[in-house]
Amino acid sequence: MVRVGIDENLSHELLKDFPPQVEFVRIPRHSTTEHEIDFWILPFARRDAVNTFSRLHGVKVIQSMMAGVDWILPWLPKDITLCDGRGIHDISTSEWVLSAILSSLKRFPLYRDLQHRCEWGGQAAVKDGFLNETGTNAGQYRILSEDLSGKTVLIVGYGSIGAAIEARLAPFGVDILRIARSARSAPQVFPVSDLHRLLPQADIVVAIVPLTSETTSLFKEEEFKLMKHGALLINAARGPVVDTDALVAALQSHKIRAALDVTDPEPLPQDHPLWSAPNCLITPHIAGSTPEFIHRAFRFGAAQVRRYLAGDPLENVVTEAGY
Numbered sequence: 001m002v003r004v005g006i007d008e009n010l011s012h013e014l015l016k017d018f019p020p021q022v023e024f025v026r027i028p029r030h031s032t033t034e035h036e037i038d039f040w041i042l043p044f045a046r047r048d049a050v051n052t053f054s055r056l057h058g059v060k061v062i063q064s065m066m067a068g069v070d071w072i073l074p075w076l077p078k079d080i081t082l083c084d085g086r087g088i089h090d091i092s093t094s095e096w097v098l099s100a101i102l103s104s105l106k107r108f109p110l111y112r113d114l115q116h117r118c119e120w121g122g123q124a125a126v127k128d129g130f131l132n133e134t135g136t137n138a139g140q141y142r143i144l145s146e147d148l149s150g151k152t153v154l155i156v157g158y159g160s161i162g163a164a165i166e167a168r169l170a171p172f173g174v175d176i177l178r179i180a181r182s183a184r185s186a187p188q189v190f191p192v193s194d195l196h197r198l199l200p201q202a203d204i205v206v207a208i209v210p211l212t213s214e215t216t217s218l219f220k221e222e223e224f225k226l227m228k229h230g231a232l233l234i235n236a237a238r239g240p241v242v243d244t245d246a247l248v249a250a251l252q253s254h255k256i257r258a259a260l261d262v263t264d265p266e267p268l269p270q271d272h273p274l275w276s277a278p279n280c281l282i283t284p285h286i287a288g289s290t291p292e293f294i295h296r297a298f299r300f301g302a303a304q305v306r307r308y309l310a311g312d313p314l315e316n317v318v319t320e321a322g323y
Contacts, residue, residue, distance in 0.1 A: 002309055005037035005056060014294065017302035021309055027052060039063065039308060041301050042072070043294075050075045061314065063304050065297040067093075067161065067288070068238055069318055070211040082318040083304060087160045088297045089288040094164035096287035097206055097236050100259035101153075101169075104232050105146040109281050149173040154202035156218070157209030157237060158189050165206060177202060181214075181321070192218075199226040204234065210323040211238035219243065224250040232257045236287050239264030244274065251277035261287040 001023050006015075008026045015024065025037050029048060034055045042049060043065040053059070053075065064072060065085045076082055103109065114121040122144065151174050155162045158178040166176050177198050178189040190198060195218075199205065205227065209215045219233065220243035227233070227250075235242050239262040250256045257279040266285060268274060274282070307314050 002039055002305060003037040003058075004305060005035060005040040005059075007043065010043075014298040015302075017299050019302070019306050019309060022305060027056070031055070039305060041065070041298075043297065061304075061308060063301050065301070068210050068323075070238065070322065073318075073322060081314065083314055083316045084318050084323060085297060085300070086316045086323075088293065088300055090160050090164035091296070092290045092293045093161050093208075093236055093287045094168050096261060096283070097165050097208075097234055098168045100234055100236075100261070100281060100283075101204060101232065102148060104257055104259050104279075104281055105148055107145050151175070151203040152177060152201055153204045153206060154179065154198055155206045155208065156192075156195065157207065157215075159208070161208050161236075162206075165208065174204075195223070196226055199223060200228065202231060203228060204232045206234040207237045207241050209237050209241055211240060212322040216240050217243045219247070221246040221249070224256055227256055229255060230257065232259065234258075235260045235262055238262050239266050248273050248277055251280050254278065261285055 001021050003023045003025050004018070005025045005027050008028045010026070018024075025035050027035055027037075029052070032055070034057060036058045037056055038058060039061045040053075040056060040059050041063050046052070049072070059080055061081045061083065062072070062076065063083045063085075065088060067085050067089050069082060069084045072082060111121065148169075149172055153169055153174050154177040155165055156179045158180040162178065162180075166178075169176065176187075178187060179192055179195060179198065180189045181192055183189055183191040192214075205219075207219065209218065215237070218241050219235075224246055233242070233247075233256055235258070241262075242260075242264065244264050247258060251258060252273075258277075259281040260274075261283045262285050263272075263274060263282065265272075268282070268284075274280065304314055
């Protein structure tokens, strides 16, 4: 038997794939009771996780359902195996990225604002001071949206979610550039040291890296200066991957556009200038939160418990690199 710690409110439906050798221990969120468990399934970035952990004994494995575990590492003892949720978020997060790209290029936030004001803002009626008529467009019509086809997309953090993003972009006829911690081939992936060389080539930059000491403030003033005028930054990673002050400045100067599912700080205070920065779409860290995600998560958790019982290697074991 293996004692598996789960949240006190977890639905029975999510436990149907676990093997019969499991004894579930429901852990109250607000309690001083101590519990003996072997395997702790920690679904989300819970603020009370460290306090809950202090009441658990015998823990050998922690399975997070989040792709990023930067919030766990500071309080986790080195002798406990930590597994992340890599792969669980591929579908939901990659679909959010595609939606954010299309919404930004087609300027849906602008038109939603016009709808709320009951304004028909077509053609020359739209004046937001960002996309101006140039070249052959001059004097003919105002650019009111853009094609995704033909754009160059730079995926920074080419892991399983990055690959899922590429698969969803493929039908749109884009060119893909890939960056990861180290270079590899098939497909070609450039090392992060090539970021400055590749940034000027990209129309769209997708940040999907884990948060580590190396990726904190990966995008700051220098990187924004290297980006094309009007390039679109998508941050579906972690807020601190982007320097917020530098981002606000780049947006306010109309150098770039952004679509953000994460911010720094988070939640974003009501009076923060990022809310009103031009050409910026913000969602409140919801990219991975879909009904289907939770079922994928616990099917994976059940598979991990079966591996643990069989003495097989666990998947997604977090290394000293932090992922």
